[in-house]
Amino acid sequence: MKRPNIFKTVLSVAACKFTRFFLRKTGRGGTAVPGIVAMKFSKNILARVSQGMKIVVVTGTNGKTTTCNMLHHAITSCGKKCFLNKSGANLLHGITSDLVSNATWNGKPKYPYAVLECDEAVLKMLVPLIDPAVIAVTNLFSDQVDRYGGVQNTLEEIRSGIQKSDQSVIILNADDPLSSSLALDIKNPVIFYGMDPSVGVQGNVDLADAGKCPVCGCNYSYDFNIYAHLGGYRCTKCAYKRPDPQILIRSIDEKAPDHTKIHVGSSGTVREIDLSIPAVYNIYNAAAALSCIKALDLSEDAASDSLSSVRPSFGRFESFTLGNIPMKMILVKNPAGCNQAFSYVTSLSEDFTAVLCLNDRTGDGHDISWIDSTDYEKLCTDPHLKGLYVCGDRGADLLKRVKEAGAPSDTEYVADYKLLLEELRSTEYPIFLLPNYTAMMDLRTVLHQEIGTKGFWE
Ligand SMILES: [Zn+2]
Known part of the structure; x- marks a missing residue:
């Protein structure tokens, strides 16, 4: 990718930094506008400000x-x-x-390493500009059908991104037949991560997103299942099967509300990790992160130890307190994410109050038909569920869905988040807030006003 000359670089960087400064001074957290301005001056500015950086790009559905x-x-x-x-x-x-805002005025990166979250459809545009050292694909599930099309479509988007870099190390989830199929027909080095068969269960496979064998087009059968279509799959006709993971979750030793203890094997060494963010799907996220560390040739010992002190990011198992009631916010954007959050909440076997918030704005996807295929029954019929509230632009639709799923008869639709917090103050049970993306933003704004959390751009 051709890099801009120094004149264009300085103009582009200055325009970006000033725009960002101005937006922040006027109280707006606008994240895209400074980038649009920077690219007006030089459309390849990323190629300059990322030069010499070791970059990891992380993509995938959840x-x-x-x-x-x-x-x-x-x-x-x-x-x-x-x-x-x-x-x-x-x-x-x-x-x-x-990246531009965090470069020097003449376009040199201030950091030797960067970790970039990238939308699945954007990967193919980003990769040629930044030449990443590592590309990690977490998993693929049905998500925002009106935006991405089906999950196979998303898979092909990611594939075309990966094909734009023959140098990057590719990190793939061995247990996800979609993510792992990206290893076919590429020459890049690949590191797989996954769970040991002993961690899984028999049966329960949700084949909706599993796809077919990429070699012969036949169906899969599963030797073990972790959740949804993740597990030990093999083609029912040819020899294609789940690859052996180099980063292997050998055991899950303890699942607590606030942490998980696991053993992870890599290069002949088994490490005990006390992961400070709970839920099974976060074990996969930890394994993906450790695979990247291996690809970067950094210390796997130090990285493993660090996972006991990692703090949740924005809306992902983030904790608040309302009065003296603990609240956890878990972002849920699609059926797979919802089902996993419900599994976590119900696995704790403690009484709780739940709040479901559903919007259908551009950041969420306008099509909310996915709530029909989401396992609200698991949440609604749990004996420990002591109160349920639904909110958001499409709260009325969601109320109908949860009633069908067996929600308690006093389940309420609350149109206003301030009112919701008032109502929640009278609950005596821990609260789980389960919003989708823009609902989380609205909810946070009110939480910020009422209990003083930070703005999302801080
Ligand atoms: Zn096959």
Whole structure:
């Protein structure tokens, strides 16, 4: 990729920094606009400001933000300065804003390492500009059908991104037949991560997103299942099967509300890890982060230790207190994410109050038909559910769905988040807030006013 000359670089960087400064001074957290301005002066500015950086790009349906957060914490714990696009601006302009703003005035990167969350459809535009050292794909699930098309479509988008870099080490989830199929027909080095068969269960496979064998087009059968279509799959006709993971979760030793203890094997060494963010899907995120550490040739010991002190990112198992009631916010954007959050909440076997918030704005996808295929029954019929509230632009639709799913008869639709917090103050049980993306933003604004959390761009 041709890099801009010094004149264009300085103009582009200055325009970006001033725009960002101005937006922040006027109280706006706008993440895309400075990047748009920077690219007006030089459309390849990213190629300049990323030159010499070791960059990890993380994409996939679920777990991008948490994987990036864990990886950033791990790289920093290895003693390296690392940049992270933590505002959640994972489209091209947002990434440009972040990287350009964090370069020197003449376009030199200030950090030797960067961890970038990237939208699945944007990967093919980003990769040629920044030449990443590592590309990690967490998993693929049905998500925002009106935006991405089906999950196979998303898979092909990611594939065309990976094909634009023959140097990057590719990190793939061995247990996800979609993610792992990206290893076919590429010459890049690949590191797989996954769970040991002993961690899985028999049956329960949700084949909706599993796809077919990429070699012969036949169906899969499963030797074990972790959740949804993740597990030990093999083709029912040819020899294609789940690859052996180099980073292997050998056991899950303890699942607590606030942490998980696991054993992870890599290169003949088994490490005990006390992961400070709970839920099974975050174990996969930790394994993805450790695979990146291996690809970067940094200390796996230091990185493993660091995972006991990683703090949740924005809306991903983030904790608040309302009065003296603990609240946890878990972002849920699609059926797979919802089902996993419900599994976590119900696995605790403690009484709780739940709040479901559903919007259908551009950041969420306008099509909310996915709520029909989401396992609300698991949540609604749990004996420990002591109160349920639904909110958001499409709260009325969601209320109908949860009633069908067996929600308690006093389940309420609350139109206003301030009112919701007032109502929640009278609950005596821990609260789980389960919003989708823009609902989380609205909810946070009210939480910020009422209990003083930070703005999302801080
Ligand atoms: Zn086959």
